[in-house]
Amino acid sequence: MQKEKKIPSSFIYFFGSFGGILFGYDIGVMTGALPFLQTDWALQNNAGIIGWITSSVMLGAIFGGALAGQLSDKLGRRKMILISAVIFVVGSVLSGVSPHNGSLYLIIVRVLLGTAVGAASALVPAYMSEMAPAKLRGQLSGLNQTMIVSGMLLSYIVDFLLKDLPEAWAWRLMLGLAAVPAVILYFGVAKLPESPRFLVKNGHFSEARKVLTYIRNDESEIDQELADIKDTANAEAQAAKSTSWGTLFTGKYRYLVIAGIGVAAFQQFQGANAIFYYIPLIVEKATGSAASSALMWPIIQGVILVVGSLLYIAIADRFNRKTLIMLGGTVMGLSFLLPAIINWINPNTNPMMIVVFLCIYVAFYSFTWAPLTWVIVGEIFPLAIRGRASGMASSFNWIGSFLVGLLFPIMTAAMSQEAVFAIFGIICILGVAFTKFCVPETRGRSLEEIEEEGTRDKSKVAVKPEID
Missing domain, CATH: 1.20.1250.20 (MFS general substrate transporter like domains)
Structure with a gap:
């Protein structure tokens, strides 16, 4: 029987981290785009509209994070990250082609984009922690934060490089280019397996074990880790039954x-x-x-x-x-x-x-x-x-x-x-x-x-x- 090919842990962490970069880019990009948008649409004296355009992503994220948590338990972490990446691409492109003075349009599109931001902020760290060995989980919170702020820095640099374009083009390109890291994230995550924890929770034990053989070097510890995942899943299932809001x-x-x-x-x-x-x-x-x-x-x-x-x-x-x-x-x-x-x-x-x-x-x-x-x-x-x-x-x-x-x-x-x-x-x-x-x-x-x-x-x- 041919041995399953292992997926390099560096590949998994890179695309897990890339979700943080994408999240940070979309949070930060409006910082540079807003001055050009404000001038292009003559919004200098309309603080309310400026506030709504800027904050609409966070409004969508409130719902995106909550929905992602529920849906990822049914569809899987990996599949929900892929769906989020698609929404990122669509939302970014739609933002870039906003009609002139289309404030309401841009607010609605950015709310849609925010659902993907909220989902990514919840799903990517969860997926990474479920794929990583226990000894690395403590470092992942700091690593994820580094990737998020790196995404913000990347967006600021892109904004700076585009600042000499005509204002109507500058802010549109700044917002639209968020689609590029989203496409990279999609194709990267598409090559990754589902997390063993999700597979165990849904009764796919043999598949969960196979995924562990991809990402763990010590064969002797795989069965013990699988047993630990089962125990944790059972404990969480019991806890969910015995508690309410x-x-x-x-x-x-x-x-x-x-x-x-x-x-x-x-x-x-x-x-x-x-x-x-x-x-x-x-x-x-x-x-x-x-x-x-x-x-x-x-x-x-x-x-x-x-x-x-x-x-x-x-x-x-x-x-x-x-x-x-x-x-x-x-x-x-x-x-x-x-x-x-x-x-x-x-x-x-x-x-x-x-x-x-x-x-x-x-x-x-x-x-x-x-x-x-x-x-x-x-x-x-x-x-x-x-x-x-x-x-x-x-x-x-x-x-x-x-x-x-x-x-x-x-x-x-x-x-x-x-x-x-x-x-x-x-x-x-x-x-x-x-x-x-x-x-x-x-x-x-x-x-x-x-x-x-x-x-x-x-x-x-x-x-x-x-x-x-």
């Missing part, structure tokens, strides 16, 4: 659910995406120069994000999760609050000061809140509620991303940028306080130990005297 906020789980969802929500409401989507417009408002001439700033932010994500991979297991996230949140909050304070004391301060502080914000965000949010969400939920609670945390994160993208241009049209960022700064400080008092430390602890802390918290609440 109401279970999330009752008993010992409530403390952990609030902690996980709270961290996911704070990550977005702290205002990071306001910088990533609108940095050229922020520079324009601060200096008076045209936003289309400020496209080097997104590249600087992108480089900071990539370097920060690599720094996180290097230090992730050396510091407690809470220590890093509280350090990051404190510096991020000060980076937003200090420009408002300095400008209040000395109104003649160089307006580029705010951009310098934004770079400091991005630097600390990149190795703290950006990756650690999803590490904590992945570690904090017990098996019985993990699926539902993780889905709800992801939804709250996308809702925050959508609202920040929608409201930021409206807020800056109504008040100074320093005041808007000061509001985000206060939210950052509240996020630090929330982490300190409401989030358990998860580094180096088992799920059982984390769950026990939730039980202790419940008992504390039970004996707490009521205030008349």
